[in-house]
Amino acid sequence: MIHRRIVLAGTGAAGVAALVLALSVVLGSTTRHGDGQGPLASLNESGSESMAVDPTRTGATSWTYGIRLCVQSSDVPAVVEGVAPTATVGDGFRMVGLGLREFDPSADHAPIISVDGYPPPRRDVPDTPASVPGFVVRTPCALDPTARYTELLVGLERIGAAGGGWRGLDVTYTADGRRYVLAIEHDLLICGPAIPEFCHGP
Amino acid sequence: MPLGVDARVLAAPTHGVHIGKGQLSDAAGRAVNGRVAILAWPGETFLRSLRDGVVFATPTVGWARTAADGRWSADANPTLIPREYVEPDGKVNFVAIGWTSMAQGRWDFSAWLGANASRNDATDLSFSANGKLDTGAALLRTSVRSTQRDPSPELGIPICGYGRVGTYQVWSIVNESWPYGSDKGWLHHESSHSVTVGSAMSTDGGLHFSVSGSSTTTAGVSFTYAKSIAYRDFRVGMQYGKFRQYCGGQPTNTYSFRVDFPNGGYDDVGRSGVPNWTYCLTVSAGEWVRNRTDGSAWSFSAGTKVAGVIGIDLSSSTNYSTTLDLHYELVAKGLVCGSNAVPSIAAKVKTSR
Numbered sequence: 161m162i163h164r165r166i167v168l169a170g171t172g173a174a175g176v177a178a179l180v181l182a183l184s185v186v187l188g189s190t191t192r193h194g195d196g197q198g199p200l201a202s203l204n205e206s207g208s209e210s211m212a213v214d215p216t217r218t219g220a221t222s223w224t225y226g227i228r229l230c231v232q233s234s235d236v237p238a239v240v241e242g243v244a245p246t247a248t249v250g251d252g253f254r255m256v257g258l259g260l261r262e263f264d265p266s267a268d269h270a271p272i273i274s275v276d277g278y279p280p281p282r283r284d285v286p287d288t289p290a291s292v293p294g295f296v297v298r299t300p301c302a303l304d305p306t307a308r309y310t311e312l313l314v315g316l317e318r319i320g321a322a323g324g325g326w327r328g329l330d331v332t333y334t335a336d337g338r339r340y341v342l343a344i345e346h347d348l349l350i351c352g353p354a355i356p357e358f359c360h361g362p
Numbered sequence: 363m364p365l366g367v368d369a370r371v372l373a374a375p376t377h378g379v380h381i382g383k384g385q386l387s388d389a390a391g392r393a394v395n396g397r398v399a400i401l402a403w404p405g406e407t408f409l410r411s412l413r414d415g416v417v418f419a420t421p422t423v424g425w426a427r428t429a430a431d432g433r434w435s436a437d438a439n440p441t442l443i444p445r446e447y448v449e450p451d452g453k454v455n456f457v458a459i460g461w462t463s464m465a466q467g468r469w470d471f472s473a474w475l476g477a478n479a480s481r482n483d484a485t486d487l488s489f490s491a492n493g494k495l496d497t498g499a500a501l502l503r504t505s506v507r508s509t510q511r512d513p514s515p516e517l518g519i520p521i522c523g524y525g526r527v528g529t530y531q532v533w534s535i536v537n538e539s540w541p542y543g544s545d546k547g548w549l550h551h552e553s554s555h556s557v558t559v560g561s562a563m564s565t566d567g568g569l570h571f572s573v574s575g576s577s578t579t580t581a582g583v584s585f586t587y588a589k590s591i592a593y594r595d596f597r598v599g600m601q602y603g604k605f606r607q608y609c610g611g612q613p614t615n616t617y618s619f620r621v622d623f624p625n626g627g628y629d630d631v632g633r634s635g636v637p638n639w640t641y642c643l644t645v646s647a648g649e650w651v652r653n654r655t656d657g658s659a660w661s662f663s664a665g666t667k668v669a670g671v672i673g674i675d676l677s678s679s680t681n682y683s684t685t686l687d688l689h690y691e692l693v694a695k696g697l698v699c700g701s702n703a704v705p706s707i708a709a710k711v712k713t714s715r
Binding site for chain 2: 203205206207208209210211212213214217218220223226228270271272273274275276284303305345346347351358359
């Protein structure tokens with residue numbers, strides 16, 4: 161939920177800054193940034209990753225992909241508005257669900273890269289995913305594997321032999337009164353002729 | 363002042379491109395107060411055209427005093443760096459020579475000029491002045507075939523440079539794969555991919571070598587290794603050179619053993635002993651690709667296999683990038699595990715169940 165109330169706080173430079181901030185939200189200006197360059201992050205550094213699930217090996221028709229979300233500072237939580245692909249490839253897939261979960265990782269309750277099925281099996285994702293719009297990400301970016309973890313879950317279903325999927329994700333959110341789009345270079349793919357560079361390697 | 367350092371450059375503070383910082387210590391690891399001079403060393407492009415027996419200059423391009431705790435931060439004056447020593451991406455090989463009133467030491471490193479110079483503080487350039495100070499008093503000042511300008515005669519400084527006295531074809535490891543069971547791993551790299559490999563020096567005429575930092579070159583060959591279920595490392599071929607220092611036209615007992623350029627070779631070699639990495643994430647059957655991260659470099663302290671030549675292996679390291687990616691094909695649901703963080707940003711990765 162975007163906070164749209166204009167607060168004329170103080171005078172002088174601080175007041176002007178507050179007004180500019182508020183107007184930027186009201187007028188819809190949005191800052192797009194890469195991973196590690198804004199309040200919300202995923203790897204929290206510049207980078208990219210791809211996962212192409214193989215229908216011929218799994219027998220599944222849908223999959224759940226997991227992507228970490230975290231904040232640079234726990235003092236600046238991020239309120240997620242929505243998630244969309246940066247770009248798509250192929251027409252043999254459709255998006256069947258989005259969710260977010262926050263949990264304390266352990267040996268039998270771990271983050272995922274991908275699992276068969278959407279909704280994800282309870283044995284892999286025992287949490288009930290929360291709705292994306294309005295979800296507040298508060299977990300700080302950490303390398304500690306036991307640190308509390310927020311994970312975006314994206315469900316894709318195979319609807320044609322071509323396969324394909326998402327080339328990157330755009331996460332729209334607000335933090336500290338500003339609106340941002342976090343661009344995550346993480347491909348969520350289903351093997352098929354649409355992505356010949358995957359699943360048919362050397 | 364150590365032999366090879368140009369006193370004229372030390373006459374005034376250096377202003378230019380910040381190329382790095384570190385701490386100078388003594389042989390026991392205690393911080394010491396002294397000075398650090400920065401010398402330029404030619405890169406891959408120049409060294410490909412260097413004929414054996416020709417002495418090239420290693421001009422002094424900057425210097426700094428250490429603080430009381432041994433810390434130093436140095437600039438290089440780009441106008442003193444021969445244009446042909448600068449690689450197309452702006453990277454330059456440097457030699458830091460640190461000294462006190464009694465001792466001196468050396469550390470090889472690479473840094474950027476230009477747009478990438480902001481990355482120059484990413485590597486700690488701490489080293490020790492653990493050898494006897496050699497001012498070269500015994501050397502007569504004579505001429506030497508060199509690209510360096512002739513110093514003023516009144517300074518009485520022998521001009522120093524290096525000449526290649528031997529070449530060696532060696533392997534440097536650039537990554538590794540540890541697929542579980544019937545899973546498969548492989549690697550792809552472009553010829554332009556940047557690889558940092560270790561160097562060594564000797565001050566006793568080449569009898570004993572010790573690690574003296576690293577320098578950066580390229581993979582030298584674009585190649586996609588075949589998929590394999592084997593535990594293995596991936597290697598690229600390098601030509602190393604043994605360089606001898608010449609001052610005033612006379613050879614000294616100082617040798618530098620460091621990479622010349624990649625020779626275009628590639629290979630993979632089996633490994634054993636599965637590492638126990640526990641930063642694991644669940645993954646379904648399919649192909650997982652680690653494309654690029656800027657933070658965690660792959661590195662191996664003994665990744666450049668030169669022990670047969672100088673008695674010790676040297677390091678190798680590289681970043682995941684748009685020109686190097688690691689692939690795993692999982693035949694069934696499993697785990698992808700990182701060595702020091704979650705797989706997407708870890709230095710090393712394996713698959714597991």
